[in-house]
Amino acid sequence: MPRSRSAFSLILTFAVLLGAKTSAFTEDALRTAASRPVDILHIRLDLDVQLKAKTVAGSATIDFVAIQPTRTLSLNAVGHEVSLVKVVGKKTGKVSFENSGETIDIDLGRTLSRGEKGRVQIDYRVRDPKAGLYFFQPSKAEPDVPLTVWSQGEPTANRHWFPCLDNPNERQTTELLATVDDGFEVLSNGSLESKKKLENGRVKFHWKQAKPHVAYLVTLVVGEFEIGRTEWRGRPVTYYVHKNRAADIERTFRNTSKMLDFFSERFGIEYPWEKYAQVVVEQFMWGGMENTSATTLYPATMHDERALIDGNPDWLIAHELGHQWWGDLVTCKDWSHLWLNEGFATYCETLWAEHYKGKDERDYLLYNESKQARSGSALTRPVVDRRYPDPSTMFDSRAYPKGGWILHMLRSQLGDDDFFRGIQRYGTVYAYQTVETNDLRQVFEKLYGVSLERFFYDWTQRPGHPTLLVKSSYSAKEKQMKLEVKQTQKADPFHIPLRIELTMPGDEKPVVLERLMTDREFTSYLPVQKRPTLVRVDPEI
Known part of the structure; x- marks a missing residue:
């Protein structure tokens, strides 16, 4: 639907509003996408989660393919206590490695040729990491805090709880097996493959993300939750909340399925993942995090009947759901x-x-x-x-x-x-x-x-925005309107389409000026029989 109007008036400012500033950029280091000597194909985490001890321990099995001839596999891994690294394949065996506390550099034992696949298994433990994975438990000062753990990987924090290439230009499929105490739920990406009770009374969850995503979107949440369940086009849609907020699930998340319909149709791309879960967690420090198929939300997302009088969480739910695309x-x-x-x-x-x-x-x-x-x-x-x-x-x-x-x-x-x-x-x-x-x-x-x-x-590619000074004057003798438009910011002119409407007395149809402004200023004359009652710049916004 081509439209002649522009939508710049709210991003432009007029006359006395702020002007564009052009102070020199701070000369920080030039940032570019990371090199990828290998392509990570799959990460499989098999972890024992101890909430009271604030630890996760187990193994990470990583499948990869060499993009360049590769002898050393370097992975981001902060604060990992690594007990064993081995190559898995035709010749399975331990290999040497260096653990700097920031990275694990694995000697593969030989140089892999371009296009050759490899697999390594890393046995490790992480204790109450400084970032990426956050443990909570009740205390004397806060006896009502639930026993729980949740992850937050963006932008580069998931390296604190599992080894990976923690850059946004690396995608892989993932699966997470987590063993927890009975009575606790585990949420992660993708589909729930199994939930098994072990002989020791603990429970093992197996989640599998079959489509590739980036490492910062991998999620782990463990806690005691009430789960609301529904379906959308045959796929599970779930809501994990604290047990005392179960009554608020419907009113809080009532538009989720409508949003799934709307965005799928609006973008022309059906929601792409196996499920959609939303989990509200203790003391989440951000509004929400769009982990693939499993969004994490902060406690204020939940609205009871009274809270809905003043607002609703649709903006946040729409934001995080939109991220799934x-x-x-x-x-x-x-x-x-x-x-x-x-x-x-x-x-x-x-x-x-x-x-x-x-x-x-x-x-x-x-x-x-x-x-x-x-x-x-x-x-x-x-x-x-x-x-x-x-x-x-x-x-x-x-x-x-x-x-x-x-x-x-x-x-x-x-x-x-x-x-x-x-x-x-x-x-x-x-x-x-x-x-x-x-x-x-x-x-x-x-x-x-x-x-x-x-x-x-x-x-x-440039900072700031245009600021406009618009002047108008009417000549009764010449029966014309003079319009002067000037970009007043110090920076070079922006190229902006403008629509200016003159509202005429006794005439419902305005007189319109449309122009692509490419210079700092211009003057236009419009023939009109009477003095306009109103001059509107970009009036449809």
């Missing part, structure tokens, strides 16, 4: 391109609000997000930023609200039909792969034969 199915290749995860998920909040509550609700949400998109680091650093001190610093207003606004502006320029067709192509072409910003741009360019290089340059 954008972040999980298609993942940014490097943290410089994080907006391809978080900007998309933020825009999923907008899409759901538009679908469920209408355009006014959508526009109000966009208005609030525009304030954040024009603040903080978005003023001084680009969305695609290759110089950052740590991956965690990329999780800011650039990746979330500004990223979402970039998609809304692109949708406005292309029209709904072309935008969503492009999104479907992007998600289909790059399913189960990693991407960078140029991949998204080139999908649209190949589909429609239009250059979007300037659009992506302005909005992803």
Whole structure:
């Protein structure tokens, strides 16, 4: 649905609002995607989980293929107590290794040729890690804290509890076997293959993720939960909550299946995973985490009847569910391109609000997000930023609200039909792969034969935003309206499509000026018989 209007007014500011800043970037090290001398094919974790002792112990079996001739396999592994490493295959046996406390470097015993597969088994223990895996238990000060553990891998913390290549450009299938005390539930990625009671009275869960994903999306949650169960198109949809919040499952998660329908249809790609679970855990330090097929949520997600009077958790549920496509199915290749995860998920909040509550609700949400998109680091650093001190610093207003606004502006320029067709192509072409910003741009360019290089340059490769000063004056003698538009930011002009409407007395149909602004300023004259009662810039937003 091509539309002539632009959607820039909320990301633009006028007259007295903040101007773009262009201070020099801090010269942090240049960041690029990690090299991949091997491709990890599968990780199998078989772990004994001791909640009171705050330990996990067992083995990690890792299948891989050499991309380059490889003698040493280096894995991220922080704080692992490694007791044994062996090569598994025709000649199974122990091999030597170096454990630095940050990595495990395994001597494979010979050089694997390009394309040759290998398998290693690492026996290890982790004790109450500093990150990645968080244990909780009751104490005298907090007697009501439940005995539980949950993981949080993004951006680079899962290396604290299992060995892996902990980079977003490495995908593998995974499975997790966890042995826990009876009465506790275990949640992880993929499908539940089995749940067996052992002779010692403990219980072993076996979860298997059959489609590849990145290491930071691997999850482990153990606790005593009430589980709500339903289905969506034959797939399990489950809700794990503290037992005292069981009565709030329906009202909190009531729109999950509707969202699965909506996003599957809106993106033209059916929800891609074996199940969808949402688990609300103790003292989760973030709003939510989009672990593949198993989202973790913070306690405030739960709403009782009174809480729903003032708000609802749909925005968060939509955000994390949207990630199952954008972040999980298609993942940014490097943290410089994080907006391809978080900007998309933020825009999923907008899409759901538009679908469920209408355009006014959508526009109000966009208005609030525009304030954040024009603040903080978005003023001084680009969305695609290759110089950052740590991956965690990329999780800011650039990746979330500004990223979402970039998609809304692109949708406005292309029209709904072309935008969503492009999104479907992007998600289909790059399913189960990693991407960078140029991949998204080139999908649209190949589909429609239009250059979007300037659009992506302005909005992803440079900081700040345009600020506009709009002046209008009417000449009764000449019966014309003079419009002067100027970009006042110090930085070079942005290329922006503008629509200006003049509301005329006694006339329902406005006089319209549409123009692609490429220079710092322009002046236009519009013939009108009377003085307009209102001048509106980008009026549909």
